[in-house]
Amino acid sequence: MASYLVTGGAGFIGSNFVRHTLAHTEHTVTVLDKLTYAGDRRTLEDLPEQRCRLVVGDIADPEVVDELVGSHDVVVHFAAESHNDNSLREPWPFVQTNIVGTYALLEAARRHDVRFHHISTDEVYGDLELDDPDKFTPSTPYNPSSPYSSTKAGSDLLVRAWVRSFGVRATISNCSNNYGPYQHVEKFIPRQITNVIDGVRPRLYGAGLNVRDWIHADDHSSAVLRIIEAGEIGETYLIGADGEKDNKSVVELILQLMGQPADAYDHVTDRAGHDLRYAIDASRLRDELGWRPQFSDFPSGLADTIEWYRSHEDWWRPQKAATEARYAATGQ
Numbered sequence: 061m062a063s064y065l066v067t068g069g070a071g072f073i074g075s076n077f078v079r080h081t082l083a084h085t086e087h088t089v090t091v092l093d094k095l096t097y098a099g100d101r102r103t104l105e106d107l108p109e110q111r112c113r114l115v116v117g118d119i120a121d122p123e124v125v126d127e128l129v130g131s132h133d134v135v136v137h138f139a140a141e142s143h144n145d146n147s148l149r150e151p152w153p154f155v156q157t158n159i160v161g162t163y164a165l166l167e168a169a170r171r172h173d174v175r176f177h178h179i180s181t182d183e184v185y186g187d188l189e190l191d192d193p194d195k196f197t198p199s200t201p202y203n204p205s206s207p208y209s210s211t212k213a214g215s216d217l218l219v220r221a222w223v224r225s226f227g228v229r230a231t232i233s234n235c236s237n238n239y240g241p242y243q244h245v246e247k248f249i250p251r252q253i254t255n256v257i258d259g260v261r262p263r264l265y266g267a268g269l270n271v272r273d274w275i276h277a278d279d280h281s282s283a284v285l286r287i288i289e290a291g292e293i294g295e296t297y298l299i300g301a302d303g304e305k306d307n308k309s310v311v312e313l314i315l316q317l318m319g320q321p322a323d324a325y326d327h328v329t330d331r332a333g334h335d336l337r338y339a340i341d342a343s344r345l346r347d348e349l350g351w352r353p354q355f356s357d358f359p360s361g362l363a364d365t366i367e368w369y370r371s372h373e374d375w376w377r378p379q380k381a382a383t384e385a386r387y388a389a390t391g392q
């Protein structure tokens with residue numbers, strides 16, 4: 061039994077990880093979360109108080125971070141500004157949280173010699189051609205495209221330097237696109253599902269040929285737990301479940317699963333610098349750590365996710381109008 065400090069645990073993947081950890085281990089969890097527009101205390105409300113508590117605070121605040129890191133066995137660092145489109149509108153919060161916040165956590169982990177796991181993204185590697193036979197591996201050179209992915213790349217490099225220079229006991233994971241419950245309605249899949257619920261046509265950026273490598277958030281969580289338990293200090297593990305799909309096919313599948321004509325969507329202004337394709341080679345995680353994803357059937361995982369949004373309108377409704385207003389300003 062260990063005590064975990066989970067940063068960003070009131071957000072999408074962090075909260076799924078907290079649920080997964082409480083269900084599959086004896087650990088206790090403290091969530092450190094600033095409750096930005098992307099965090100919601102209601103997401104954690106049904107969890108047992110004796111095993112899970114929420115501290116509202118900023119990862120970039122050294123005083124808050126020092127006390128909390130020093131009193132836990134493991135830091136699992138999810139907190140980030142996470143949305144590419146927001147990073148194109150206003151990059152500064154991405155630099156502050158993703159880089160300065162990670163720096164503050166690393167300094168505390170160094171002072172207190174606490175095990176650290178850093179959550180990152182496949183976007184640090186840039187993008188692939190549609191017909192490239194090679195997927196991303198841990199040795200693919202970093203080549204980020206957006207303010208979001210460049211600040212995540214910067215945070216990864218800080219972790220690597222703190223391992224090598226100061227002996228911080230850290231691992232890093234870079235995961236592909238997640239889907240599942242509790243994802244903010246600004247993101248592609250929940251945006252389209254909630255649009256259809258509202259009788260609004262889904263919005264596809266550009267031609268919709270961009271490919272993302274989808275993984276269920278619960279599979280991301282099991283992989284992170286496995287890396288914390290058995291991963292080698294200083295190593296990077298790529299997390300993915302061979303789920304490549306182009307955006308057009310995903311929108312068509314959502315429409316079909318929701319009983320609409322498959323062509324009932326609109327093409328809108330493309331994202332600036334839009335990465336074409338991400339694809340993960342997770343063989344190190346599979347071969348060295350024996351990890352396997354449980355959600356191998358994307359249509360069935362997507363159908364469950366649609367059902368979750370249908371039955372949790374009270375959770376997402378408060379964010380929907382403001383999110384769409386932000387998109388309207390850029391014609392998306």
Ligand code: NAD
Binds near residue numbers: 118119157244
């Ligand atoms: P999210 O935006 O849903 O949640 C982020 C959480 O971090 C929110 O609860 C927010 O309140 C909190 N937060 C933001 N700034 C903070 C600060 N300064 N101090 C404390 N808390 C703060 O993000 P997500 O999609 O759950 O992503 C979580 C992590 O996983 C991120 O590091 C992201 O880069 C990474 N990741 C995401 C995906 C994906 O598909 N969403 C894929 C790979 C990696």
Ligand code: TDX
Binds near residue numbers: 142145249270331
């Ligand atoms: O309305 C939309 N229409 C559309 O076509 C939106 C919101 C997105 N898209 C496209 C853009 C992308 O090609 O769908 C794809 C997925 O978009 P997002 O959900 O914004 O995800 P992406 O930019 O791929 O980044 C996600 O995966 C990697 C997460 O947001 C990141 O946090 C993670 O690191």
